[in-house]
Amino acid sequence: MFTEERLEQILNILSKNGRVKVKELSELFNVSESMIRKDLKRLEEDGVLQRTYGGAILNRKFSKSSPIDTRIKANLDIKEVIAEKAFELIVDGDVVFLECSSINFYLAKLIANSNKKITLITNMSIIPPLFNNNETIKLICIGGVYDNKSGGVLGSEAISSISKYTFNKGFVGSAGVNLITNSVHTASLEDGNAKELVVSNSKEAFLLVEKEKFDIDSTYRFAHLEEFSAVITDSNLSDEIRYKLKKLNVKLI
Template sequence: MFTEERLEAIEEKLQKDGKVRVKELSELFQVSEDCIRKDLKILENGGKLKRTYGGAILSKDYPLERNVIDRKGYHLEKKTVIAKKALDLINDNETIFLDISTTNIKLAELLAESGKKLVVVSNMIDILQILARSPSITAIGTGGTMFSSVNGFMGAAAIEVIKQYSFDRAYIGSCGIDMTDYSITTLGAEDGLTKKAVLQSSRHKYVLMEKEKFYFNDSFKFAHFEDINGIITDEFPDKDIIEALDAAGVRLV
């Protein structure tokens, strides 16, 4: 099979299944995995797909292009599963941090209904508004520079406030994981440095993310596996990722 024919076949499989894996394509076309990776790079350069860890997904299915306002209704069922798992880990009288995250919006809703007695610090306005409804929760905003794209505060001023706290538990959003160096990523430096400050001020540190985010990453690395205690997700990823998490001492919830 010529390269052009293989590229066309890969694109057809993507359109049908929404994603492809390097190993499976290598076996299907009887070529090396390196050859398939080159094919995927060609297709990515042409805007046909987004390469991920071990494969690729359709460009139109790549959710990181959405801002926070757009993502509120995206994968809502999965976010509810994650939020319920996160809620079960929280004890009365804890001080916790809820990072800018659409999953944390759902967690805030569950907390407001739970009756748990907590102090909750957040840099996201949506979360603070929800928590303010609960008489048992003291909601504290970081303040700082307001970013309308996330409806929250990021940057130096917010970081200075975060540094003054010692959180029992922190729940951090992520745009994906880079499995080549086990880093946890987000969209940009302002958000990444703010998340990093939260991790440094917390005892129990959890990243909240859907299963699909194990297979792609964004531009700014704000932490590595050794910097967190666990990842809370809707479904467990592939075996090789689970083994890497286990070797790094990261709990998968």
């Protein structure tokens, strides 16, 4: 086997399992452990993995918390497309929860400018002013301690309020999605607790996420992908991501 072929297979194993071990690769490819270490060093120099004691792990980006004003402006066109897909799922009579997410802000704008007759519940503080001129939406605002990073209210009071409701549809954003561990992440414990509760209290929970988030991890895992009725994202996903979501029986919109 040529070196390039071995490197490609190592990357395939990494993509599937998230980590590799030198000894196991040596036995698999029938080459010395020193040769495998050279392979891993080369792939590390290419930026695709991080070597560890006895092996290597997939090199994934790590999300940093940023203010809502910054996040709202990033990937604007993509977020509007995702919001439009989510908007089409909402029907009259629904009880909908929008948690603190930049995509949910654009979803809220679509709802505010529509004639849909729903009950909308949110802990995102910048959403209520959008409804000043809307006569058809019953808007319920969750109280709590304001967090300027998330753009919403969090903490024990918010959790207590959210826990009293059941939602037909809950729309949740994420700082990162790991298809190796099937986990969905956010940047803070408080935000994660709120998102986790929204998912559990929703008859249908939808994950709104840009395709780039599938290559990012963050601090707090608040859900597994299997807990969502569907993932709503960009159309231009790689075949690998589509395959992994299909294996998990996660619907893709």
